[in-house]
Amino acid sequence: MLRRAEKRLIASSSAFGSTDNVSGKRARTHSSEATTSGTSCFFCGKSGTETLHEVATFQVDTRVRKCAAQVGDNELMARLSMGDMVALEAKYHSKCLLALYYRAKTTVEAEQKTDHEGVMSRIVLAELVLYIEETHLEEGTAPVFRLADLAKLYTTRMEELGVALCKKVNSTRLKERLLAQLPGLRSQSKGRDVLLAFDEDIGEALGKACEQDCETEAVHLAVLHR
Structure with a gap:
C-alpha cells in the first residue's frame, strides 16, 4: 500500500511539472x-x-x-x-509589407516586358530595313513604300513574335527610325499618305506616276468624246 501511494505521488508531481512547462x-x-x-x-x-x-x-x-x-x-x-x-x-502591418512586395513584383515584371518588347522591336526593324533594301535592289523596279503599309508589316511581325502591342504603332517614329537606318531613303507626303522612296528611284517613280496620270486622262477624254 505504501509503495502504491508513493507511485501515485510521483505520478501526480510529474503531471503538475509537465503542465507548468507547457504553460511556460x-x-x-x-x-x-x-x-x-x-x-x-x-x-x-x-x-x-x-x-x-x-x-x-x-x-x-x-x-x-x-x-x-x-x-x-x-x-x-x-x-x-x-x-x-x-x-x-x-x-x-502584414498588409503593408505584402503591398510593398507586390509593388516591387509588378514593377520588375513591367520592366522585363518593356525590355523584351524593345529587343523584339529592334529585330523587326532590322527585318523591315532588309525588306526595303532587297526590294530596292530588284532590277527594273523603282519601289515606293507607303508608310501605312510598312506600319502594318511591323505590327504583324511583332504579333508573330509574341508581342501584344497595347497601342497603335507610332508611324512618325517608325518613319524616323527607317530614315536613320537607310540614309538614301526620303519621305514625301501625298495627300493623307506618307511615301518613302530612295533618291535614285524618285525620278523614275514620278515618271511612272505621270504616265499613269496621262493614261487615265486619255481614257477619260475617250469616254467624253463617245
Missing part, C-alpha cells in the same frame, strides 16, 4: 508575438487596430531594401538609411 512555453510564445502598444507601422506610419509585427530577421530587412530600390521609394529608403530594421525594432 505558451507564455513565451505569446510574448514573442505581442507588440508594444503605441508604436506605428514602419511603412504606413499608422498604428490602427491591426496587429503590428516586429521585424525579427535580417532577411526581411534585405528584401525590403531591395523592394524599395526597385519601386524607387525614396522616402522608405531614407528611413532604411537610419539602420537595419531589426536594430530599429521596426514594426509593420
Whole structure:
C-alpha cells in the first residue's frame, strides 16, 4: 500500500511539472508575438487596430531594401538609411509589407516586358530595313513604300513574335527610325499618305506616276468624246 501511494505521488508531481512547462512555453510564445502598444507601422506610419509585427530577421530587412530600390521609394529608403530594421525594432502591418512586395513584383515584371518588347522591336526593324533594301535592289523596279503599309508589316511581325502591342504603332517614329537606318531613303507626303522612296528611284517613280496620270486622262477624254 505504501509503495502504491508513493507511485501515485510521483505520478501526480510529474503531471503538475509537465503542465507548468507547457504553460511556460505558451507564455513565451505569446510574448514573442505581442507588440508594444503605441508604436506605428514602419511603412504606413499608422498604428490602427491591426496587429503590428516586429521585424525579427535580417532577411526581411534585405528584401525590403531591395523592394524599395526597385519601386524607387525614396522616402522608405531614407528611413532604411537610419539602420537595419531589426536594430530599429521596426514594426509593420502584414498588409503593408505584402503591398510593398507586390509593388516591387509588378514593377520588375513591367520592366522585363518593356525590355523584351524593345529587343523584339529592334529585330523587326532590322527585318523591315532588309525588306526595303532587297526590294530596292530588284532590277527594273523603282519601289515606293507607303508608310501605312510598312506600319502594318511591323505590327504583324511583332504579333508573330509574341508581342501584344497595347497601342497603335507610332508611324512618325517608325518613319524616323527607317530614315536613320537607310540614309538614301526620303519621305514625301501625298495627300493623307506618307511615301518613302530612295533618291535614285524618285525620278523614275514620278515618271511612272505621270504616265499613269496621262493614261487615265486619255481614257477619260475617250469616254467624253463617245
